[in-house]
Structure formats: structure tokens, C-alpha cells
Amino acid sequence: MDRALSDPQGATTGPSCYETSFVARLPRTPDYVGIADAAMNHLVEDQRPDGSWGPSLAPPPYRLVPTLAATAATALRQDQDARHVTSAREGLAWLSAHAEEFPPERLPDTGGLEIIVAALLEDLDTLTVGQDAALLHGVHRLAQVHAPARHRLERLRGAMRSGHPLPPYADHFLEVLVSPADTPRSGARWGALLAQGAVACSPAATATLLRAHGGPVPAATAYLVSNARDMGGAQPGFRPIPAFELAWITRDVLRTGSVLPGTAADRMRRALRRSVTPDGVAVGPGAPADGDTTATTLAALRLLGADVDTTPLDRFEDVDAFATFYLGESGPSVTTNAHALEALTGPTPSAQTRRQRHKATEYLLDSQESGGLWTDRWHASPYYATACAMTALSLCAPKRPTPRIKASVDAMLREQRPDGSWGIWGPTLDETAHAAGALIATAVDHRHHDRRQAVSRAAAFLTDALHAHADDAVNTPLWHGKELYQPIQVVRALSVAVTERAARPG
Numbered sequence: 001m002d003r004a005l006s007d008p009q010g011a012t013t014g015p016s017c018y019e020t021s022f023v024a025r026l027p028r029t030p031d032y033v034g035i036a037d038a039a040m041n042h043l044v045e046d047q048r049p050d051g052s053w054g055p056s057l058a059p060p061p062y063r064l065v066p067t068l069a070a071t072a073a074t075a076l077r078q079d080q081d082a083r084h085v086t087s088a089r090e091g092l093a094w095l096s097a098h099a100e101e102f103p104p105e106r107l108p109d110t111g112g113l114e115i116i117v118a119a120l121l122e123d124l125d126t127l128t129v130g131q132d133a134a135l136l137h138g139v140h141r142l143a144q145v146h147a148p149a150r151h152r153l154e155r156l157r158g159a160m161r162s163g164h165p166l167p168p169y170a171d172h173f174l175e176v177l178v179s180p181a182d183t184p185r186s187g188a189r190w191g192a193l194l195a196q197g198a199v200a201c202s203p204a205a206t207a208t209l210l211r212a213h214g215g216p217v218p219a220a221t222a223y224l225v226s227n228a229r230d231m232g233g234a235q236p237g238f239r240p241i242p243a244f245e246l247a248w249i250t251r252d253v254l255r256t257g258s259v260l261p262g263t264a265a266d267r268m269r270r271a272l273r274r275s276v277t278p279d280g281v282a283v284g285p286g287a288p289a290d291g292d293t294t295a296t297t298l299a300a301l302r303l304l305g306a307d308v309d310t311t312p313l314d315r316f317e318d319v320d321a322f323a324t325f326y327l328g329e330s331g332p333s334v335t336t337n338a339h340a341l342e343a344l345t346g347p348t349p350s351a352q353t354r355r356q357r358h359k360a361t362e363y364l365l366d367s368q369e370s371g372g373l374w375t376d377r378w379h380a381s382p383y384y385a386t387a388c389a390m391t392a393l394s395l396c397a398p399k400r401p402t403p404r405i406k407a408s409v410d411a412m413l414r415e416q417r418p419d420g421s422w423g424i425w426g427p428t429l430d431e432t433a434h435a436a437g438a439l440i441a442t443a444v445d446h447r448h449h450d451r452r453q454a455v456s457r458a459a460a461f462l463t464d465a466l467h468a469h470a471d472d473a474v475n476t477p478l479w480h481g482k483e484l485y486q487p488i489q490v491v492r493a494l495s496v497a498v499t500e501r502a503a504r505p506g
Contacts, residue, residue: 012227012241013485014470014477015234017046017053017066018116021073022175022204023224023235028079031216035224038233040077043070044087046234051090055484057425057476060098061107062380065483067091068120075127089135092124096138103145109331109377110480112173114149115156119176121146122153153177168288169325171200173482175208193286194220201284203227203235204482237477237485243275244283244293245489250300251342252434252494255391255441256501260304269304272297280312291316291324292336292378298343310344310353317356321363324378334376337363338388345396354398361397364389368404372411380478383422383431386412387438394443405444412439413450420457421465421474429465429474430486432458433495440501459502462495 024039026032047053053070054063071091074084107113121143127136143150153176159166160177170177171193178190190209193199194217199206206220227235238244250268254260260268275281280289281297294312301308316323321332322340341360344353368374368389369382376385390408393401412422412435421427422435436458439451465474477486 012230012239013237013479013481013487014475015042015046015231016203016237016481016483016485017043018069018483019203019235019237020233021066021069023207023228024073025076026207026211031221032210035221035228038228039235040073040084042233043073044083046070047087047090051094053091055473055476057428057473058380058484059425060101062110062484064095064098064102064107065110065113065116065120067094068117068124071095072120072123076123089132092127092135092139095142096135099138099141102142104149108380108480110484111169111482112176113482114146115153115173115176116482117142118146118149118153122150167326169200169290172202172205172287174199175202175204178208178212191217196220196286197223198239198284198286200286201238201241203239237481237483238283241284241487243272243281243297245487246271246275247281247293247297247300248487248490249493251296251303251339252437252490253497254300254303256437256494256497257440258497258500265304269301269306272301272304273306276301276312278312280315288325291322292333292339295322295336295339295343299339302343302346308343308346310346310356313340313343313356316340317359320359322356322360331377332363333378334364334367334374334385335378335388338385338392341392341396357396357398361393361401364393365401365404368408372404372407372409373415374408378480380480380484381422381424381428381431381434383412383415383424383435384478387434391438391441395441400444402444402446405442406446409439409442409444409446409451413447413454416454416457420454420459420461422458423476425476426473427461427465428476428478429462429468429495430476430478430491432461432465433491433498436462436498436502437494440498455498455502459499462499466492466495466499 020039020042024036024043026036028036048056052063053066071088074091075088077084121139124139125143156166157177190213194209194213197219199209203224206223210217210220227239250272275297277289280294282289283293294316298308298310318327322337323329324333324336337360341357344357349357373382374385374389375382379385386408390405394405416422417427419427422431436455439455468474475486477484479485479487
């Protein structure tokens with residue numbers, strides 16, 4: 001918490017292969033050669049032995065986006081050396097070998113997936129020189145399979161060129177929406193975005209606008225240089241994300257029963273209040289306000305004892321649930337609605353608030369799967385979604401659906417691994433911290449002894465895992481951005497809170 005308060009511009013996620021790939025594509029001019037070469041070196045060194053990029057535990061569909069991005073960066077480098085050629089060939093070989101696993105309907109619901117895949121396949125589909133036809137066969141087949149997404153991408157690009165409205169989060173994906181040919185029409189707007197430093201918290205969008213803008217912009221260049229310095233040449237998935245980091249840390253840690261000293265609580269309240277606008281709360285500068293960050297911020301303020309005005313949530317209320325970005329978006333989010341339910345739970349709810357709480361509750365109940373777990377579009381693991389839903393329903397639902405909550409507790413206990421961890425692909429810090437935190441926070445009279453024992457085993461695992469190397473599999477990123485990412489301080493803060501709670505009696 002101290003770090004989140006003292007260094008808001010440092011709030012970040014772990015290294016991102018996807019974002020790093022676009023920085024590696026910057027021209028090797030005096031202004032950019034240092035960060036471009038550092039990014040390229042990171043990509044070459046980070047490639048998996050099988051030729052792919054992405055978390056080693058993740059199945060191939062989750063590695064498609066980072067592998068496409070890194071392969072394009074290495075294959076399209078103008079002054080390739082032997083390392084780049086080898087890296088590109090190995091990436092193309094992996095893509096060809098796994099091409100049958102990537103039809104659109106089998107890919108994960110990561111951010112902007114359709115247009116990102118279409119844009120990167122467009123880049124790779126132009127390769128002819130220095131590459132075997134057999135290696136390119138898989139790329140060409142993928143381009144055909146994903147052709148409908150290419151049409152959507154072109155529509156979005158056309159809308160942007162003509163000045164038509166785009167989805168509120170479009171700036172976060174500018175790396176696939178812009179080209180140098182757009183500069184005369186959009187140059188002034190892009191210059192204004194770059195002058196802020198980070199463009200929509202995205203190194204990829206920032207680097208691409210720098211390329212298209214045609215000249216260096218000190219604030220934007222400094223942003224990328226700072227990232228590379230802090231991450232050994234790599235770039236993060238999102239940075240800075242001060243509001244996101246502060247809200248999630250506060251909410252998660254306080255839900256475990258941790259108590260903040262008075263001065264710390266006052267500082268947190270002030271910082272969280274500053275992030276709230278009439279439109280809601282954005283994860284960081286340049287990003288649009290979203291329903292999840294808004295709801296989590298308001299929930300955190302409630303836990304800090306603050307009076308909360310939930311009016312900013314109103315703009316995210318859709319027909320059957322709360323939206324994350326805009327009304328009518330495809331598929332509401334379990335975690336957004338769980339956090340909305342927490343935010344809406346106050347001592348004297350109005351008629352509107354009671355109606356909204358009922359709506360969020362019904363959506364959560366309708367979304368629970370038969371085994372007692374939930375899944376969500378913003379996280380690869382059911383344990384995160386289940387942790388959010390079971391905690392919110394047990395503490396905040398107008399009429400507590402006790403059998404449903406008991407079923408989720410049973411499911412969490414059943415899914416714990418023998419070493420005390422949780423993990424869909426393997427043991428992870430993230431899933432273990434959230435599962436154990438939910439067993440602590442869930443207010444239901446059910447299996448208290450089993451829950452205490454499960455939390456104790458989880459704490460032993462977390463104590464060891466907190467000392468693991470950043471690249472260890474226990475730190476596998478599981479949150480859905482453009483690719484999988486991990487909000488490092490959020491996960492570590494909750495892990496520490498769980499271990500401390502497990503050490504206290506009662």
C-alpha cells in the first residue's frame with residue numbers, strides 16, 4: 001500500500017511480450033535505437049524452446065497473440081542478424097504447427113483479440129523474402145480463417161480516419177488502428193496524446209503513434225525509456241495504473257480482515273477519492289472510465305468507512321447487469337457485477353440502489369455454473385471470478401442465497417491442490433491468494449474448520465511462492481488484457497494479507 005501511494009506512476013503490470021514487440025518495431029534512429037534494441041533483445045531472449053512466446057503454463061490459444069506479435073517484430077526487422085532470422089523462423093514454425101488450434105471460436109476472450117490477430121496476420125501475410133513457403137503456409141491459412149475479423153478491423157480504421165465515434169477504449173488499441181498514411185488527418189490529435197506521455201496506458205499504442213507521428217515527442221519517449229529501464233528492456237502490459245492498483249489492493253486486503261493504521265487509511269481515502277470523477281474511475285491516465293474500476297474504487301471507499309456516492313456507477317447500468325465499458329457490450333462481466341454489488345451496499349439504500357443491487361445479484365446467480373464456480377471475461381481462472389462473486393453475494397446480497405454460497409465454498413475447497421495452492425494450469429500465487437482470501441472473507445456458516453485448514457495450507461504455499469523468481473511458473477499471469485498480464489503489487493499484497501491473517505488466531 002505504501003508503494004501504491006508513494007509512487008503512483010510506478011503502478012504497473014509485469015512485462016508484456018505483445019507491448020514490447022511494438023516498441024521493438026520503432027525505427028533505429030538516435031532517438032529510439034536504445035529502447036528498440038533493448039526490446040528486440042528481450043524478445044529474442046524470452047522466446048520459449050518450442051518457438052512460441054507467452055507464459056509456459058498457458059495453453060497454445062493464449063500464446064497466439066504474443067507469438068504473432070514477436071514473430072512479426074523479428075521477421076520484419078530491417079537490419080536482421082542471424083538471431084532475428086532464427087527467432088522469426090521458429091515463431092513461424094510454431095504458428096504453422098498449431099494453426100488448427102486457432103479458429104476464432106476457440107480463442108480466449110482477451111482484449112481486442114479479433115482485431116489484434118487480424119492486424120498481426122496482415123503484417124505476417126506480406127512475408128515472402130527469406131522465409132520458406134512451408135513456414136508461411138500456416139500464417140496464410142490463419143489469415144483466411146480470420147478474414148471476417150480483417151473486415152471489422154478495416155471498418156474501425158475507416159471510422160477513425162473519417163472521425164466517426166469509436167468505442168471508448170479504442171485509444172488503447174491504436175497500434176492496430178493507425179498507419180503513417182493517417183498522419184495528415186490525425187497528426188494534431190496524436191501529438192496531443194503523445195504529449196501526455198503514455199497513450200492510454202499502452203506502450204504499444206505509444207510506440208506506434210511515435211512511428212506514425214514522424215518525430216520524437218519527449219514525454220512519450222521518456223515514458224518508453226522509463227519502462228525499459230525498470231523492466232530490463234521489456235515493456236509492461238499497462239502503465240501507469242494507479243487507480244486500478246490502489247482500488248484492488250485496498251479492497252482485497254481489507255476483505256481479509258486486515259486493519260490499517262489511521263494515517264494510512266486517511267491517505268488511502270484521499271487518494272481513492274481523487275480518482276473518482278462524475279464519469280467514473282479509469283485504471284490510469286488516458287484510459288476511459290470503466291465499470292469495474294469504478295465499482296472497485298467505490299467498494300474500497302466503503303471499506304475505509306467513507307460516505308460513498310454511487311452515481312458514477314449509473315452510466316454503466318445496462319438492462320440485465322452492469323457493463324464494464326459501454327452499454328450493449330457483448331457479455332457482461334461477473335467480476336464487474338460482483339464489485340458493483342459491493343459498491344452499492346450501504347446502510348440506507350435508496351429505492352434505485354435496492355433495484356440495482358437486485359439486478360447485480362440476479363446476474364451473479366444466473367451466471368454461476370453447476371459445479372459452484374464462476375468464470376469471467378477478465379481473468380483466465382475461475383477462482384478469481386468465484387472469489388469475487390462468493391464474497392459479494394455472502395456479504396452484500398439483499399437476501400443471501402446461502403445454498404449457492406455454500407456450493408461455491410465446497411467448490412473452492414474441492415479444487416485446492418495437495419500443496420495448498422490453487423491453479424487451473426499449475427499452482428500460482430494469484431489463484432491461491434484469491435481463493436484463500438475468499439474463504440476468509442465469505443460470510444456464511446459453513447465448514448469453518450475446513451476453511452481454516454485450507455487457508456493455513458494456502459498460507460504455507462504463499463509464503464514460499466512470494467520468494468520465487470519473477471519468471472517462475474507460480475507467477476504466471478492470468479488477467480485478460482491484450483494478452484495475459486499480472487498486476488504484480490495487487491497479487492503480492494493480497495498474498496501477504498492472507499499469510500498474515502492465517503497467522504492470527506480465530
